[in-house]
Amino acid sequence: MILLISASQVSRITGELEKQYTPSKWTVRLGAEETLKTFSQIGSQATSKARATRRSQLHVPYGDGKGDKIDIYFPDVASEAWPFLVFVHGGYWQYGSKDESAFMVNPLTAQGVAVVVVAYDIAPKGTLDQMVDQVARSTVFVQKRYPCNEGIYLCGHSAGAHLAAMMLLTNWTKHGVTPNLRGFLLISGIYDLEPIVSTSVNAPLHMTLEGARRNSPQWHLEAAPVKPADPACPVLVIVGQHDSPEFHRQSREFYQRHASSHFPAQTLCTRGWKASFEELHDVDHFEIIWNLTQEDDVLNQVEPWPFPLVAAIHSGQHGPFSPIEFEEGSF
Ligand SMILES: N[C@@H](CC(=O)c1ccccc1NC=O)C(=O)O
Structure with missing residues (x-):
C-alpha cells in the first residue's frame, strides 16, 4: 500500500515529534527558558555546596581520555564499604556536565551513600558508542577502586538514563571485572533512539538509524549477555507526571510487563529483570x-535501601506518587 501524505502533514508530524522530545515545552510551573536556567542554577549550586561541605575527590581519571573523569563524594563514616550511587547526567548527549550535576550528593552522603558523578565526552566530541563505553569504564573503575562496596546503584537522568540503561547490556568480561550492580534508577529516560534520529536533537549526534538502533536498550534486551549478577538487582523506571507523552511511552514500553507487538519480548519484565515502573506525581x-x-525528596529516602519507592509501593503507601499504572515486575 502506498501512503500519500502532503508536505504540510509531514511538517505537522515532524513538528509534533520535535515538541514531544523537547521536555521544556511540557513544564507547568515555569516557562521553558526559566526552567532550563533554574535547572542549571540548582545543579551548579548543589555542586558548589557538595564540594564545599563534603569530603570529595574531584576529576579522578577513570581512563586515559581527557574526558574520562569522575567526581567522588564520600559519607562521613570512615569506611570503603559504602553503597555507591553512580549518577549519569542528562542533556541529550550534547550538553550538561558533572560540574553542575551533584544534585543528590548532600542528602545521600549524609545517609552513608558515596556518590559518583560521571563525566563523559558529549557531542560533537563524543559519539554515542564512546559515551556508552565511558559509562561502562567509569563503573568498572569504581568497582576496582572500591572492591568492598556494598553495591553500585546506577542512576541516570534523561539521556543519562539511556546511558545507564545500556549497562544492562554490557558484556563485562572484556573489562576484566563485573561491577557489583545492585540496582538501576532510570529517571525520565529514552530507551528507543529511533524517533530521535529525525529530530533536531540528532544534529550534533549524526546518528544513523542503524546507530540509533545499536544504541537502543529497548532493541537489545534479548542480547543482554548475562542476567544481573545479583538476581535481586531491581530496575526502577521512573517518569515525571509532566514529562511528554512520548517520554511516558518510552518508559512504559521499556518496563512493560507483557511484550507488545512493537517490541516483541523486548521489555525489562519479559526479559526477567525485577523491574518496577512509576510515574512521579x-x-x-x-x-x-x-x-x-x-533531603525529604522521596528518591533520597534510603531506608530501606536501595529503593524506598519500591518498598513504599509494596507496602501500599504510595505517598506522593501516582499509584496508577504500577505493576510489579515478574521475575
Ligand atoms: N533542549 C531540551 C533540554 C533537555 O532536553 C535537557 C536539559 C537538561 C537535562 C536533560 C535534558 N534532556 C535529556 O537529556 C529542552 O528544551 O527541553
Whole structure:
C-alpha cells in the first residue's frame, strides 16, 4: 500500500515529534527558558555546596581520555564499604556536565551513600558508542577502586538514563571485572533512539538509524549477555507526571510487563529483570532531578535501601506518587 501524505502533514508530524522530545515545552510551573536556567542554577549550586561541605575527590581519571573523569563524594563514616550511587547526567548527549550535576550528593552522603558523578565526552566530541563505553569504564573503575562496596546503584537522568540503561547490556568480561550492580534508577529516560534520529536533537549526534538502533536498550534486551549478577538487582523506571507523552511511552514500553507487538519480548519484565515502573506525581522532566537536592525528596529516602519507592509501593503507601499504572515486575 502506498501512503500519500502532503508536505504540510509531514511538517505537522515532524513538528509534533520535535515538541514531544523537547521536555521544556511540557513544564507547568515555569516557562521553558526559566526552567532550563533554574535547572542549571540548582545543579551548579548543589555542586558548589557538595564540594564545599563534603569530603570529595574531584576529576579522578577513570581512563586515559581527557574526558574520562569522575567526581567522588564520600559519607562521613570512615569506611570503603559504602553503597555507591553512580549518577549519569542528562542533556541529550550534547550538553550538561558533572560540574553542575551533584544534585543528590548532600542528602545521600549524609545517609552513608558515596556518590559518583560521571563525566563523559558529549557531542560533537563524543559519539554515542564512546559515551556508552565511558559509562561502562567509569563503573568498572569504581568497582576496582572500591572492591568492598556494598553495591553500585546506577542512576541516570534523561539521556543519562539511556546511558545507564545500556549497562544492562554490557558484556563485562572484556573489562576484566563485573561491577557489583545492585540496582538501576532510570529517571525520565529514552530507551528507543529511533524517533530521535529525525529530530533536531540528532544534529550534533549524526546518528544513523542503524546507530540509533545499536544504541537502543529497548532493541537489545534479548542480547543482554548475562542476567544481573545479583538476581535481586531491581530496575526502577521512573517518569515525571509532566514529562511528554512520548517520554511516558518510552518508559512504559521499556518496563512493560507483557511484550507488545512493537517490541516483541523486548521489555525489562519479559526479559526477567525485577523491574518496577512509576510515574512521579506533579513533577516535570527537570523538577524530578532538582528535587533531589532536598533531603525529604522521596528518591533520597534510603531506608530501606536501595529503593524506598519500591518498598513504599509494596507496602501500599504510595505517598506522593501516582499509584496508577504500577505493576510489579515478574521475575
Ligand atoms: N533542549 C531540551 C533540554 C533537555 O532536553 C535537557 C536539559 C537538561 C537535562 C536533560 C535534558 N534532556 C535529556 O537529556 C529542552 O528544551 O527541553
